[in-house]
Amino acid sequence: MNGNPLNIPPVSIATAKAALIEQYAHPRLRQRATMLWGPRGVGKSSVVRQVAAHFGVPLVDLRLTTIEPVDLRGAIYADDVQGKTVWFPPEFLPGADQPEGLLFLDELTAADQRLQISAYSLILDRRVGHYRLPDGWQVVAAGNASFHGAVSHDMGTALADRMFHFNVQTAIDAFLAHAIAHQFAPEVMAYLRVRPDRLDDTQAQLANDHLVGASPRGWEDVSSVLQSGLGAAAQRVFVQGRIGAANAAEFFGVLRELQAGTDVLRLLAAQRGPETLALLPRTLDGLYGLVYGLLAACTEAPALARALEIVEQLPELRGQLGSQAALPLREAQTLAMELLLQRALETGLEGAVLDSPAYQRYTDQRRRDGLQA
Numbered sequence: 001m002n003g004n005p006l007n008i009p010p011v012s013i014a015t016a017k018a019a020l021i022e023q024y025a026h027p028r029l030r031q032r033a034t035m036l037w038g039p040r041g042v043g044k045s046s047v048v049r050q051v052a053a054h055f056g057v058p059l060v061d062l063r064l065t066t067i068e069p070v071d072l073r074g075a076i077y078a079d080d081v082q083g084k085t086v087w088f089p090p091e092f093l094p095g096a097d098q099p100e101g102l103l104f105l106d107e108l109t110a111a112d113q114r115l116q117i118s119a120y121s122l123i124l125d126r127r128v129g130h131y132r133l134p135d136g137w138q139v140v141a142a143g144n145a146s147f148h149g150a151v152s153h154d155m156g157t158a159l160a161d162r163m164f165h166f167n168v169q170t171a172i173d174a175f176l177a178h179a180i181a182h183q184f185a186p187e188v189m190a191y192l193r194v195r196p197d198r199l200d201d202t203q204a205q206l207a208n209d210h211l212v213g214a215s216p217r218g219w220e221d222v223s224s225v226l227q228s229g230l231g232a233a234a235q236r237v238f239v240q241g242r243i244g245a246a247n248a249a250e251f252f253g254v255l256r257e258l259q260a261g262t263d264v265l266r267l268l269a270a271q272r273g274p275e276t277l278a279l280l281p282r283t284l285d286g287l288y289g290l291v292y293g294l295l296a297a298c299t300e301a302p303a304l305a306r307a308l309e310i311v312e313q314l315p316e317l318r319g320q321l322g323s324q325a326a327l328p329l330r331e332a333q334t335l336a337m338e339l340l341l342q343r344a345l346e347t348g349l350e351g352a353v354l355d356s357p358a359y360q361r362y363t364d365q366r367r368r369d370g371l372q373a
Contacts, residue, residue: 008165008166008167009167010167010168010169011166011167011168011169012168012169012171012173012174013038013042013043013044013047013168013171013174014171014174014177016036016047016166016168017047017050017051019166020034020047020048020051020140021051021054021055023138023164024051024055024102024138025055027136030136030137030138031126031135031138032162032163032164033123033138033139033140033141033162033163033164034138034139034140034141034163034164034165034166035108035140035141035142035143035160035163035164035165035166036048036140036141036142036143036166036168037142037143037144037145037165037166037167037168038142038144038166038167038168038169039144039169039170039200039202039215040144040202040215040217041200041215041216041217041218041220042168042169042170042200042215042216043168043178043216044106044142044168045061045104045106045142048061048102048104048140048142049061051102051140052101052102055100057100057101057102058094058098058100058101058102059101059102059104060092060093060094060101060102060103060104061104061106062092062103062104062105062106063106063107064105064106064107064108064110064111064115064116064119065107065110065111065112067115068112068115069112069114069115069117069118072090072115072118072119072122072128093128093131093133094133094134094137095134096134098134098137099134099135099136100134100136100137101136101137101138102137102138102140103122103133103137103138103139103140104140104141104142105119105122105123105139105140105141105142106141106142106143107142107143107144108141108142108143109143109144109145110143110144119141120159122139123139123141123159123162123163124159124162126139141163170199170200170215170216172192172193172196172199175192175199175216175219176189176192176193179192179219179220179223180295180339180342180343182220183296184219184220184223185222185223185226185227186289186292186293186295186296187226187254187255187258187289187292188219188222188223188226189288189292190254190258190285190288190289190291190292190293191251191254191255191258191285192219193288193291193292194254194284194285194288195250195254198214198247198250198251199214199215199216199219200214200215200216201213201214201244201247202215210244212241212242212243212244213243213244213247214243214244214247215243218242218243219243221242222239222242222243222251225238225239225242236248236252239251239252254285257283257285257286258285258286258289261281261282261283261285261286261289262281262286262289262290262293263279264290264293264294264296264297265297266279267279267280267290267294267310268294268297268303268306268307268310272309272313273313276309276310276313277313277316277317277320280310280313280314280317282317282320282321282327283327284327284328287314287327287328287329287332288332290310290332290336291311291332291335291336291339292339294307294310294311294336294340295307295336295339295340295343298340298343298344298349299347300349301349301351301352302352304340304343304344304349304352304353305352305355305356305358307336307340308337308340308353308356308358308359308362309356309358311333311336311337311340311358311362312333312358312359312361312362314329314330314332314333314336315329315330315333317329333362337359337362340353341353341359
């Protein structure tokens with residue numbers, strides 16, 4: 001493909017997942033294959049696994065760059081009874097004993113073109129050789145276009161016309177929701193909240209002809225490095241080896257500021273009032289570092305109740321910031337309250353929120369301001 005021929009608007013991975021769930025639930029729509037286009041690490045593979053898990057159906061995940069054409073078409077043998085050669089279908093394709101499921105053809109556009117011919121038969125005709133895909137199965141394919149910086153073969157219009165196409169792009173809100181659910185390092189979440197443009201720098205990477213750059217999958221690995229207990233020198237080696245030297249340098253600069261300006265444990269142990277106010281961060285990075293640090297620390301009801309008190313005091317900083325009065329204190333407070341409530345609902349700690357005077361005062365103030373019904 002030349003340039004960017006995807007003349008469809010981008011959607012988030014969460015939107016793509018919701019659409020795939022609705023497609024699978026409709027027997028007629030399930031008969032039509034769907035193609036997920038998107039850059040590396042955006043979550044194309046994982047979202048297909050999540051859809052299969054949502055319905056509790058089997059998933060056949062074929063990484064097309066790792067198999068040969070004969071692996072998909074099957075083996076040929078001589079049938080003496082019929083007096084002809086016959087194809088044996090491969091064991092990994094679903095049989096009649098599996099009437100429903102998802103067949104995922106990953107890395108479709110990067111596969112050898114001879115293999116693509118067999119894959120296209122599954123997509124176009126739902127069969128390959130003498131094998132036929134059961135009617136209850138849905139085919140989902142995924143791949144990169146050339147402008148995503150990956151090895152890619154052209155897809156002809158005849159094939160493209162037989163599929164639904166989703167242009168899946170990175171979205172910071174969807175990534176942060178995923179990061180919260182999987183307990184990423186709070187430093188990574190705070191950094192990307194303030195610098196969402198660093199989530200995926202594929203285009204800059206291609207423009208500068210760099211091999212290594214940032215991607216959602218890369219930031220997940222950075223989170224693992226930070227949570228691994230490695231020494232500072234080793235952390236730097238691994239992080240810059242995963243997202244590139246320039247990205248790593250900026251990230252570690254912010255990380256030093258977060259570590260110096262946000263001491264979540266001291267805040268949780270401090271008394272409500274002036275002692276807490278004195279420990280609150282005075283920078284944008286520190287502010288969001290506090291939000292995600294508190295979220296990570298709230299594993300029990302007492303910590304959650306105390307975190308709500310800390311967040312309640314954020315607007316009090318405005319009188320002490322001087323030239324930094326433009327900090328989004330109310331926005332950060334709202335984000336923190338929403339995330340803490342979500343965490344409480346997920347962990348069965350909602351009682352700690354509902355019983356919290358700090359949370360009650362917060363909701364009362366929002367009603368007075370006309371922000372909450």
